[in-house]
Amino acid sequence: MKRFIGFIKKEFYHIFRDRRSLFILFGMPIAQILLFGFAITNEINNVDIAILDNSKDATTQEIINRISSSKYFSVQQYLERGADIESAFKKGKIKAVLNFEKDFSQKLIKEGSATVQIITDATDPNTANTISNYTSAILQKYQQELNKSITVAYQIVPQTRMVYNPELKSVFMFVPGVMTIILMLVSAMMTSISIAKEKELGTMEILLVSPLKPFLVIIGKVVPYIFLSVVNAVIIIVLSISIFKMPVQGSLFLLGAESVLFIITSLALGILISTVAATQQTAMMISLMGLMLPVILLSGFIFPISSMPVPLQLISNIIPAKWFIIILKAIMLKGVGITYIWKETLILLGMTIFFIGVSTKKYKIRLE
Amino acid sequence: MSISVQHISKSYKDVKALNNISFEVNEGELFGLIGPDGAGKTTLFRILTTLLIAEKGSATVAGFDVLDDYKSIRNHVGYMPGRFSLYQDLTVEENLNFFATIFGTTVEENYDLIKDIYVQIEPFKKRRAGKLSGGMKQKLALCCALIHKPKVLFLDEPTTGVDPVSRKEFWEMLKRLQQKGITILVSTPYMDEAALCDRIALIQGGEILQIDTPPEIVKHYPKKLYNVGADNMYKLIETLKGYEHQYSVYPFGEFVHYTDNRSDFNSKELKLYLETMNLSNISIEITKPTIEDTFMELARL
Amino acid sequence: MKQENVIEVEGLSKKFGDFKAVDAITFEVKRGEIFGFLGANGAGKTTAMKMLIGISTPTSGKASVADFDVYTHAEDIKKNIGYMSQKFALYDDLSVKENITFFGGIYGLSRAQIKDKTAQLIEELGLQEVANQLVGSLPLGWKQKISFSVALLHDPKIVFLDEPTGGVDPITRRQFWEMIYKTANNGTTIFVTTHYMDEAEYCDRVSIMVNGKIEALDTPERLKKQFSVTNMNDVFLKLARG
The missing domain is CATH 3.40.1710.10 (abc type-2 transporter like domain)
Known part of the structure; x- marks a missing residue:
């Protein structure tokens, strides 16, 4: 246990000494939320x-x-x-x-x-x-x-009422999406980069030739990012509530729990990426192309899934972000409890277990 | 026996990195693997430190099999890879503490082992490892590799890119560690460092050319070796290479190391030949072969 | 052979803030000489060489390379020197021929010249079979020989070699030095920086830098005599350890 704590301490040194990663960790969420909240909008005015x-x-x-x-x-x-x-x-x-x-x-x-x-x-x-x-x-x-x-016989008067987002505020649409992106970015990309960094610098060699169990190395890499992602999720929620008056109708506890689940899913993906990427650059490319793009395009964050061609709709099902966005919207805007989103939660859980399983299997205790 | 290697082979795609390598290192021995880049030294180190699996053959380190007992080996060896592999953004002290922690020990517990080396870098303990000079980095890496009191120490080209002063200090440190009973396997591309080892293996192209103590290795040099000097080095080399009885001609610092085909070599005859070819200030003296001469002789066979 | 100087340096200094990286060095290098520029890591070798090849401006002092002043004619210097370093030499993902063509183009050789030089170089180094292979797939020793030849493509007056032969096997290394001797014999000056002392033994004259200053400058033979030791390594150790 002492070894493990020592390892995590070292990880935090790395994170706090690297200005770039600090910026990605804390500057990005704030910038993104503000950007999406203020600049991008579906509403028309004047x-x-x-x-x-x-x-x-x-x-x-x-x-x-x-x-x-x-x-x-x-x-x-x-x-x-x-x-x-x-x-x-x-x-x-x-x-x-x-x-x-x-x-x-x-x-x-x-x-x-x-x-x-x-x-x-x-x-x-x-x-x-x-x-x-x-x-x-x-x-x-x-x-x-x-x-x-004038009295006209048989008249249908449609009465439209927008529920859950009565003012059609687009920021309510974006917050769940942005939160998803940021959690994904911080968890998957940062973890995979930090593991690839050890490989690139050759320190992974020394760690492998030490009594530290290889899988503990990975867990040690992941734990700090769980912590940081949770901090990030809190920042995003607080920002959206305070600045954009985003309602959180459902239970905050459930929201937190689902977020932690999604963070773990992303971390598992990050580990999976790091098992194939030998350099920081590759890890970053795979994270951006393989994770960020599908999240932005296929998760229903920007483009509604229902209006996509059927093949893309099918593909969207394997994107964890899609399910997380559904869950987030349901909790924040509809205020529903777990009874309404257990199916999505289960899907996310299944994916997480699958990714952890694959990355454990792919994880090498040797160099090749 | 501290390290035993039996018929190890390893290929990367179609390149044979190691071809049927066998040798043994005794307990407490300082054993050198001497060979150029690409000879297979790093691959061998990685197999012995359980980082790679050999295609053929078997090996044990500190009595443990590299395949079946890899966990035990990881507990008992210290490894310093070829590149500087410490955390550049951590300070000297933090690096050392980190490695002590993951090996389940503390710096204090094994301080006597690293003391000699650590006192030299202690004034800089708050400095980040990335900001150290080459020699300092190397000392820190050695401290980190020693922090858990390993039985066997693997040092892969520890002196590459380090200046002569630091190199000399480094070898002095290795000698002292050896006296504390640690078996050391060290690799180097520098032939002059070979003489500092108890025994050496000359390695090139994935094959071992010879294994012996440094004095024995040079004793086995098959020919009489001559130091030939003249004013114009380039012309001297060209002329010697054109000499019909030459067996080998290698520039060696300010001289040329020359061997002759014949057993009854006559230096006067060669001198005469060189003079007729317009070379001046000619000197021909018999000289002792070095490990480098032996290496070249073995490599050309 | 006329013994004119191709490099003349007088009181050359470079300061970084308060730190004197190069502290008033003075020396000259003759035409066709193999000049060894030695020193420990951080002694100031690299800084001094950067000033001589015209990519760093000195703080004070005088220096001319191939008769061009380092302050005012840095661009002319670059045209008249070749440079080879161990860290970067050739593009691994280009073939031997492509590398030669590329570097020939950089130095402003005409198409016909490049063609001639390529043929000549491939012939001399015996590279016929690998001319179209990617450089990355060749052994280190070959790469070093090719990059040395590439540094000579534009017939420079001086070639600067920055730690050229680390890590290659002893035979290849000697072939490399034979190339250097040949080049020097044709009148090209060779300026080698290194901290491998056995490499120093091959030079006509060597200078040894310690803490920004040149502490010794002579032929290897005389330096060894002066310090009454048998090899350059010991000369260096005596100097560096004070």
Whole structure:
């Protein structure tokens, strides 16, 4: 036991004496959370639009009022001719144009329908989509109000309510993802690099030719990173609660326990990487390409899994991060208990046991 | 018998690193493996320290089999790999304490063994290992390898890249350790260090050329060796190589070591030949062969 | 042969803060000479050599290499010297021919010159069979011979060898020294830094640096006599231990 503690002490010396790893350990989580929280967002706010009102009657005026009074849009320009639409877009400020047809009011009353064209700048498809959805919603709402006075038989009134993230705040989406990435980075990449470093410097040779049991060397390498990852998880949660008002509906204890499980999964992956990587550089490349990319692309962190092609959906199942993100969202946003996420937890546990098993088997007590 | 190696062979892909190596090292002996880079010295060390498995053959260290008893060996040997393999970001003191701890001992417990060496680096004990000079690093590495009082000490090219002063001090330290009963297997590419060992094995291309004590090895040199000197070194070498009776011509410092094909060699005749080839200031004297001469003679066979 | 000096150094110093890495050294090297530049680790050899090859500016003192001043004509010096170090010599992942072509190109040789030199070099070193092999797959001794030849590609006036022959077997080592003798015989000056004392014995003259100063400078023969010892190693030990 004394040997083991001595080993862990040495690991902490390494970590605290290397500015680069200290930065990755503590600078990155904070920077990432802030970056994702403030800079990257799915919401739209005060989007600049232009209006081409070909009828200029009471109805179009009412609609325009409603749109410009919403916080989502700000009407920047009134166009005179259809030909101006393109030049308005080309100047770049305008993201959408509402084009009301001629005699809008009259047609609406006489023929029962009138057309308004919503043209959006789809160079950023996500924003374009959101703009068109929001505009449609405003139009629909107005239509329902109009219809109230007239009794129409068989009318379906859809009433949408966004639950768990009622304000559609994207930061709530990102926090679980960022937390997953950072825990993965710290645990898997840092461990695999630190083991590869011993190989590269030749100290692994000396450690192997010592009575220290080879597997204890690995455990000794891992323990400090478990500790540091937990510290990191706490930093992330505290930051997201205090700065972004992220709710944690479920039990903090369960959140902690699941995080520790995921940290162990990542560490096991890190050990597995270190069994094949002989240098720090290779360890880093494998960690980045083999772990970070799939986590970012396939875990449902940024791109919804349900909209992926089926093969990718299948692949996403073997990515531990996917399950952890589901668990995190469930606990933080839905506030559910273990009874709802036992399946995901079990999958993660199974993966962890598998990785530990493989890396134990692959771990060499000799040099080759 | 402290180390026993029987018919060990090892290949990497299609390169034969070791080919049917056998030798034995007695208890308390200072045994040298002398050979250039790529001779197979490091591979042999790794097999004996249980880091690699030989394809053929068997070996024991301190009475333990390298394969079956590898755990016992790891408890009883000290190993200093070729490269400086200590933690550069840890101080002298921290490195030493760390290795003491993982070997389940303390610096105090075996201080008498390392004292001689440690006092030389003690003034720098708070300095990080990466900031030490070559000679200091080597001393620290030796301390770390000795900290658990090993029965057998493996030193793989400990003096490579170290200046002559540090090299000399290092060999003096090894002699003192030997007196404390530690068996030492040391490898070196420097032929001049061979004379400091009790026995040596000359090794090249994965094969042992000869094993014996240094005096015996030079005694077995088969020919009479002459020191030939002249003013123009390059011309001297070229001329000697063009001499019909030459057997070997090797530059050796300010002279050329020359051996002749004939048993009745006449130095006057050679001198005459060199003079006719316009060389001046010619000297020809019989000289004692060195281990390096023997090595070259064995290697060319 | 005219005995002109190709390296002239007078009171050359280099300070790093308060530390005098090189402390007012003075010496000259003649054309075609094999000059050994010895010293323990940290004695200042490398620093001094860096100033001579024009990659480090001296703090004070005078020095000229191949008639060019180290302060004002560093670029001209680089064109007139060759450099070979044990740490870096050739690209392991290029073939022998590719290495020669690359280094020839660096030194501004024309395509035709490179072609001639390559053929000549391969012929002289007997490399016909391995000319298209990657350098990484060759034995260390061969690499050293090739990198020495590469350092000579542009017919430099002086070649600087930084610890050139560590670790090779004794026979290859002697073949290497024969190449050096041959080169020196053709009038190229050889400047060798090393801390292997047996290598020093091969030099025409050696200087020994201790703590930034040149403490001894003479032929190996006379140095051995001066210190009444039988080999350069003992000369060095006597000097370094005071």
